[in-house]
Amino acid sequence: MSAGASAAVSGRRVARDRRRASVRRFGRSFARSRSGMAGVAILAFFALVAITAPLLFPRSMLEVTQATGDSFEPPSLTFPLGTDDTGRSVLALVAWGARVSLTVGLAATVIAMVIGTAVGIASGHYRGVFGGTLDRVTDWFLVIPYLPLAIVLATVLGKSMLNIIIVIGVTSWPATARLIRAQTLAIEGRPYLERARALGGGHVHQMTKHVLPNVMPLVLANTTLAVSLSILAETTLSFLGLSDPLTVSWGSILEEGFASGAISQGAWWVLAPPGLCVVLVVLSFNLVGRAVESILDPRGEGE
Incomplete structure (x- = not known):
């Protein structure tokens, strides 16, 4: 092996060791964050519920024709969280709803992060018409009220879980793009970017490697915070009746509860469990996000 190849291999090994050491430091710092660990514990619980829902509650329990309880039956040993207006177990509905709400929240966040990161880096890196156009498009999305835009898109695309994911993803990326663009502008002036340009590194190389x-x-850090917003958006759109009527989510449970008169009937057990689940999941993602943000804070002002 030549000296140049040996140096390249050695350099990659050093970089890999540094990344591993960085990950270990991050893990130790996160483990010391009580709020972050509390958020992880809550998320782990809901993830376990979502995974085991088909094992604990057969899908037939979601069918109105297979309901075994009375309408708005209060909590009991048979139905720990009571029943809805059709006699279905609210506990089964909430468990299955966790699968849809978490899936939509995570998938939509991935779409939003990919679009926001790509647009943010490109608008901060490129100058001239292309970069300016991306910046103006971002501003345009930021100016338009989010909820009306999401409602219009969901109405146009139709009622399905995939469409809800797409709607939330393509309407929630601008804030990420603006944040990433600001960071990209700060990075663009650093010496290693100037060296890369001087050595002939192309735009794609600079953006992906540096x-x-x-x-x-x-x-x-922004992803963990964005997931909670995506889950809230899914709950809102489902509550407005824009989700797939054949799927059960926390938002659709709330929507059906209000539509069936759960409030007037005093059936608080239909509305409280899904609402509390939304609050706990959003809170847990925020706790994890704040912990990650605190650890990655370059000023060292973490918990």
């Missing part, structure tokens, strides 16, 4: 690794901590 800019993207340096904005990834910010992307990861």
Whole structure:
């Protein structure tokens, strides 16, 4: 092996060791964050519920024709969270709803993060018409009220879980793009970017090899916060009746409860469990996000 090849291998090994050491430091710091660990514990519980829902509650329990309880039956040993207006177990509905709400929230966040990161890096890296156009498009999305835009898109695309994911993903990326663009502008003036340009590195090389690794901590911290917003958006759209009527989510449970007169009937057990689940999941993602943000804070002002 030549000296140049040996040096390249050695350099990659050093970089790999540094990344591993960085991950270990992050893990130790996160483990010391009580709020972050509390958020992880709550998320782990809901993830376990979502995974085991088909095992604990057969899908037939979601069918109105297979309901075994009375309408708005209060909590009991048979139905720990009571029943809805059709006699279905609210506990079964909430467990199955966790699968849809978490899936939509995570999938929509991935779409939003990919679009926001790509647009943010490109608008901060490129100058001239292309970069300015991306910046103006971002501003345009930020100016338009989010909820009306999401409602219009969901109405146009139709009622399905995939469409809800797409709607939330393509309407919630601008804030991420603006954040990443600001970070990209700060990175663009650093010496290693100037060296890369002087050595003939192209735009794609600069953005993927130098800019993207340096904005990834910010992307990861923002992702955990964005998931909670996506889950809230899914709940809102489902509550407005824009989700797939054949799927059960926490938002659709709330929508059906209000439509069936659960409030007038005093059936609080139909509305409280899904609402509390939304609050706990949103809170847990925020706790994890704040912990990650605190650890990655370059000023060292973490918990």
